[in-house]
Amino acid sequence: MNARPHVVIFDVNETLIDMEPLRARFEDVGLSGEQLPTWFASVLRDGFALTVSGGFAEFARIGADVLKGMRLQDKAVDHVLSGLAGLRVHPDVPDGMRSLREAGIRLFTMTNGSAATTAGILRREGLLDLVEATLDVSGPRAWKPARAAYEYAVGLAGVVPAQAALVAVHPWDVHGAQRAGLSGAYLDRRGVPYPDTMSAPHLTAPDLRALAALWR
């Protein structure tokens, strides 16, 4: 499964983009910075809950609902969510993406967030030309790790799942991609153990630069 894929599909939030600067936005509105991980896990929880029970909502709407559950008013909700568009990529990402392109691999992004936000950030970083398309789950109306989300992305890329690799820092995303027939690459920037309850990643690397080297 270490064979070089034809297509690489990147998860976006935390995988390409560093979300830590959002902590300051939480503190701006009177929350604790420690509530950032609670918020993000809760947004994913609720997005997955809708997908598993037959429903769909976009990330920003669920993100707002969870912030309202943390007792924020509309203006404060907007302040936190508007921070998403200003985030930056992790330092290893530009080299890693360029290295994959130089190896002839086609690149896509597929996020549970917003494709437009992804495109805006990649454009500002000078990386948008490296990707063929920025995709999100509003197309399939199913959040990753549902099979339909991966099938949507590989379908738009015009390849079969076995020709594509999903790259993510989130084990559930690697697990779901592998279940859908893609290969899975786990980026382990923080050096934490991969969960026993999910299928082991086909590839693991400490960052995107190191992962790209495995596929050269």
Added chain:
Amino acid sequence: MNARPHVVIFDVNETLIDMEPLRARFEDVGLSGEQLPTWFASVLRDGFALTVSGGFAEFARIGADVLKGMRLQDKAVDHVLSGLAGLRVHPDVPDGMRSLREAGIRLFTMTNGSAATTAGILRREGLLDLVEATLDVSGPRAWKPARAAYEYAVGLAGVVPAQAALVAVHPWDVHGAQRAGLSGAYLDRRGVPYPDTMSAPHLTAPDLRALAALWR
């Protein structure tokens, strides 16, 4: 949809049982008490992710994985998780459950956690005789809010979904139950807004005592 149900199925964690005392266990092992909600949201996120992508693991295993991701060693993981069995029910629960039984309603519990843990807590509180069975998602091997989890519970109760009500403090659980044809009752102990992205509850009450009064 306010008609008295034949069967009430209770969610357990946070709905019947107060999880807040677990904060002290987090602090015992060097984490912040604010990491309790992050942990619980992350456990649900990962359980739902497995359910949505075709997998299954029990709550305690996912709970341990998430704690290891918070950099706890095995002994510290055990210390936190062993706290689950010692939790108590919310103060409104005994009166509420007895009132529902006096109204002739049959009671069940159905948890993404452990049926054995539920039974142990209810026994200690003198409430176990009020329920016909304590159920969990290891039966259907699908976490709520998957339809299969509710169908399993109503099937064991021997009723059709429309004769049953699911009671929970979690909007995703109310949403999923309603999608599966049960009626949904939302307990809003904290007074937070119900998310716009989920189907509105058929009934809302501030606690179980107040809910039981609606069905007398």
